[in-house]
Amino acid sequence: MKHYKHLFFDLDHTLWDFETNSEATLREMFDSYQLERFFDDYNDFHARYEVHNLFLWAQYRKNKVTKKTLNLQRFHLPFSEVGFDDIMVAQQFANDYLNISATKTLLFPNTLDVLEILKSKYQLHIITNGFKEVQNKKLENSGLRQFFTNIFISELIGVQKPDKYFFDYSVKSSHANPKECLVIGDSLEADIKGARKAGIDQVFFNSKGLEHNEEITYEINNLQELLTFL
Ligand SMILES: [Mg+2]
Incomplete structure (x- = not known):
């Protein structure tokens, strides 16, 4: 592992x-x-x-x-x-x-429980292409903010996922090495391809059971599955 x-x-x-x-x-x-x-x-x-x-x-x-x-x-x-x-x-x-x-707070099933467990073992960060004013409010309102060390928002970095620079910047700013990082996202284009280009392993959160031919490090259908290998 x-x-x-x-x-x-x-x-x-x-x-x-x-x-x-x-x-x-x-x-x-x-x-x-x-x-x-x-x-x-x-x-x-x-x-x-x-x-x-x-x-x-x-x-x-x-x-x-x-x-x-x-x-x-x-x-x-x-x-x-x-x-x-x-x-x-x-x-x-x-x-x-x-x-x-931004005031809506519904999360995917088990999000808070899974993050609580992962937080004790890893440093957690957010990588998002959303609008800065909105993303920060969403994180606060839904109780997610406390779990994350860094919030990386494309608007503030100047490029969007899947641009390699977005990932390079996020990894570097977290004082990390790409090899010890894992990206978890629902978009094959923005998250998965982007992470791969930057030399980062990926988890495809495929909640809808989308069929694809991508080579991905891990694939999950619900967040709890993360705990089977993390
Ligand atoms: Mg997404």
Whole structure:
């Protein structure tokens, strides 16, 4: 068994249940903004939002749009599609979405118990591409902050995962050697490929049972499985 000293966890979709928390936020806001005036129903709104959100995130990762544009347009574009072209409301909605979603605290099963055990044996760190204002609030509100020595946020480093520099920087700042590090994340692209390029072993958190052909050091379906080899 390899001797790891540092574990680098992705946050969204790995510890913090992004999908459920985001869904709860958008449902609440669909009602409070009375969006049923414009969309057939919540699912209609969500499907349209999803298309723009995915596209804009891809553009953001390539540095083709700013964070501000991403956050505004992922709501302004679906609103406009259904004849609700009000940039002020879209901006307010975008701000509220970030603020409200950061107050949501649902984590994947056993997250806190597993981290409690791992914390006694390893130094734990967060590596995330999310927005800095939001990620810090999420960590505080959900009780995760106490477990982690360092929080590495792409916005503050200047590049996003899977850029090799992101991992090199995080490892170096933790006074670690890549060989004694392990990256745990749900994204084959951002987390797994990124870590591999930087010479770091990887754990793919495959909670949805995605099929793939990647060569990965370890693969798990729930966080508790980490304790079988760590
Ligand atoms: Mg993730």
